[in-house]
Structure formats: C-alpha cells, structure tokens
Amino acid sequence: MKLTNRILFITISLMIASSNIVAQSNLFDRDGFFNSIIDQKYKINSYYIGGNPAYLNQEVSDERLLIETAFDNRQGDFKPFVMPKDQSEFQLSFTGKKVVSDHGIFKGSAGFNKEIRNNWDWVANKNYERNKTFIYGDSTSGTSRYHSILLNAQYSDELLSNLNFGFSLDYAVDEGLKKVSPKPESEHRDIYLNLGFSYDIDSENSVGLVVKFHDFTEEIDYREDQGAIYDETIILKFTGYDYPSVYNKKVEERRSYTNAYFAVLNFQHHSDNLKAVASFTAGFDKLHIKDGGTDPIPKGFSKNNILIGDAVLLYKLSNNMLASLKYQYSSVNFWSKHPDFDVLIMEEETPSQFVNLGIEYLVDETISIGIEGGLKIS
Secondary structure, eight states: EEEOOOOOEEEEEEEEEEEEOOOOGGGSSSOOSSSSSOOGGGGTTTTTTOGGGGGGGOOOOOOOOEEEEEEEEEOSSOOTTOOOSSSEEEEEEEEEEOOSSOEEEEEEEEEEEEEEEEEEEEOOSSSSTTTTTTTTTEEEEEEEEEEEEEEEEEEEEEETTTEEEEEEEEEEEEEEESSSSSOOEEEEEEEEEEEEEEEEEESSEEEEEEEEEEEEEEEEOOOOHHHHSSSSOOEEEOOOSOOEEEEEEEOEEEEEEEEEEEEEEEEEOOOOSSSEEEEEEEEEEEEEEEEEESSSSSEEEEEEEEEEEEEEEEEEEETTTEEEEEEEEEEEEEEEEETTGEEEEEEEEEEEEEEEEEEEOOOSSSSEEEEEEEEEEE
C-alpha cells in the first residue's frame, strides 16, 4: 500500500508586545516576544539546530540547579482511533549545569513522569507512531497508566585548539499497566547517544559533525488474570491500514526492537549583523516485531529513511529592526514488510518543505512590533 499526500499550509501573524523590563537598546541582543525564530535569538546555534552536544557552551541556561514540575491534559473525540480521548501527564525533574574546567561543561537531569490515558480503545502500544504498521492490543476500552524514570547527561570540552568534543546520553525506562482485564503489562527502555565534534574555522565560523545512535525496546505481556477466567480475551493485531486479525488467547507476548543511526553536518556563522545556522541530517531507523504465545517469532519489520535540511538566518537591518528566515526540507521514505516471502505491507513517501519569514521592529525599550508569514507544502 502506497500513500502520498499534499498539504498547503500558510500562516501570517502580526504581533505587538510590551515588557515592563527595561531592555537593551540593541534589538539583536535582547529577548523577543514572538513564537518563531525571532523569539529564539540565543538559540540560533548548532546546539539547538542540529543537536550537536559539542556546542554545549552555547546552551542558554544558567549555571544552577533547577527543579521543575509540569502538567499537561489533552481531551477530545476528534482523534485517530489509536489515540486516547483523555490523556494526562505529570512530570517532576531536577536539572543542573556546571562549568568544570576552562572549557569543560557538564549538564545533567533526572526526572519522574506519570502518564494516564483514559478511554483508550484497543491499543497496547505506548508509541503507536513508532509501531504504526504493527499496532497491537485487545478488544477492551479503559485506562492505562505509565510510570517512567528519565535520565540525561551532557558534557563538552576542548580536545585541541579550536576542536571541541561533546556527548549527550538519554536513558528512559517505564512500566505500564492497563487497568481493565486482561490487564496487559508493558515495559519500555529507550537510549539516545549523541557524539559531536565542532571545529572553529575562525572567530565567526565553525563546522560540526554529530553521530546519533538510538535504541528502543518494548515488551507487552498478556497473562491470565482473575477477570479472564470469566471473560474471553480477544487479541487484536493490526497490519497496515486493514482490519485486525482476531485471536482468542489468554497468554500472548509482543516484542519490538528499534535501532536508529543518524549523521548530522553543522555550519554556524555568528557576526555583529548576522546569525546563520545550517544543518543536514541523514539516517534511518529500523523496527523488528516478534509476537505469539510465550515464544515470540518474527512478524514483521519496517524502516524509515530520513533526510532533513535546516537553515536559519537572523539579520540585523538596523539597531531597531531584525529580519528572520527559516527553511526546512524533509523527506521520509517509509516501508514495512512481512518476514515471510519479503512481502511489502505498506509504503509511504512524505517530502515536505517549510519556510518562515519575519520582521521585528523595536519601537522603544519596552514595545516591539513584528509580522511573520509561513508556508508549508507536504
């Protein structure tokens, strides 16, 4: 099955904002008020655009310990069937940043996350986008909850004169439970490792390289519980955009393994009148699925081939006026196959382009006026 789509999306916004905080007279060196790159002046670098940890010295947070809590709730019926109608998430995190030597910087965080999905039909896969060809679940509808631990460590330092090295490691584990019989349990483990290098050509220009390794696992187990003694357990296995295969089983296991490999090239220019960053990302991720009884066998695999190009520019027209440009091109070639006879199940090609233009004018030290326009084609 091959799917293509074409979407034209245009946004234009006019914004006027004021601040009670006295700002610097130079608009290029002050915070903005806008939701696009004009509001991200300090984030136009290869740490944020391209994700190169060797540029950790350009990360904008202060050297301090930060304790944060967050709560998010999303409700609504107009959603794909794989999404819950009511989803809540609570997170508590601790983040610290420390300069440990002349050029060495460490940043780390630890957090706890609780997620509750109410009125969730059928699906048992936590990340249904990652498993979109091989969605797995049962015939019940109810509440599922996930408890997660999240850890992150980042470090950068100078290897040689003008040559920097950095790494970023993310580790997350969780366990999930559906509170409706047959009460499937799940476990997830995600690892992200990014290794980055940067080289300063001169005081204004630098280039970088990032290699990214990602590894994900998901385990879902159906076991006979007390409720299953009286109620029939119906396992549903979706393969592509088709009706599910239906199985009457009380014991079932699903295992999924995803590996991803990416390389990113960075370029950065910072001068008095211009900030410019470009990155090019190429790589792939591959998913393997196993399920069936207590001794799972291969059921399918899928692959995403991904290309992404980003360019961001912020130009100072005068001390009171800035112009901005953001452009992104992305291409995702997705396919999935059944292991028997190498049969193609699904194929998608999703190229897209996005461009955003903006101008911001500083009326005085407390008032800014800006206009932005964006165009997306996919």
